[in-house]
Amino acid sequence: DSGVTQTPKHLITATGQRVTLRCSPRSGDLSVYWYQQSLDQGLQFLIQYYNGEERAKGNILERFSAQQFPDLHSELNLSSLELGDSALYFCASSAQGAGNTIYFGEGSWLTVV
C-alpha cells in the first residue's frame, strides 16, 4: 500500500458526460501529480500541484481540469468525455517536487461508452 488513495476504482460513463476523480495523497506529502495511461500511449503526465498551487502542466486537454484543496486532496475533472478518454488515471504524491520519490495510487479505471 503506497498510502495514496484514489476513488473511484472503476467508472463507466457515457460520451459527453463529466466525471470527477479524487485523490488523497500520502500523509505529509504536499505534491500531487495526475497521469493518464492508455494502452498505446504510455504514462502521460497531466498536471502537478504543490500545496494547493499548480506547479507544472503536461498535455492536459482543455476539457480536463484539476485542483488541490487546502487539506491537500486533489480532484481531476474530466468533461465532455469522448471514447478516447477511456484510460487508467493515476494520482501520485511526493513530499516535495520531482527530485523525490513519487508514490502512485492504484488508479481509477475510466471507461467511456
Next chain:
Amino acid sequence: GENVEQHPSTLSVQEGDSAVIECTYSDSASNYFPWYKQELGKRPQLIIDIRSNVGEKKDQRIAVTLNKTAKHFSLHITETQPEDSAVYFCPRGGGNKLTFGTGTQLKVEL
C-alpha cells in the same frame, strides 16, 4: 524541457539471464535518477534510485549505474525471474514535470 530516450522498447530474456535497460537524458538539472516497475494493471512502483553523486547502486538482483559524462543511466536485472516481467520506466523531470514515457516491456520467458 527534459528529453528522455529509453531503450529497448521491448526486451525478451530467458529465465535466469540478465536484462539491461538504458535511458539517455538531456537535462542535467535533476540529480535524481529513479527506476519504476509497473506490472500489468497495477500502479508503477519505485524499485531503485540513485543520486548523481553516486555512480552505482545495487539492491539484491537489481542495480542502477549512472554515467554522467554520457548522460545515461542503466537498470540491470540479474538472474531474471518470471515476476520480473513488467514495464520499466526511467522518469525524468524538468522542474516538476516528471515524464515517464512508454517504458520498456520486459518479458521473462520460462
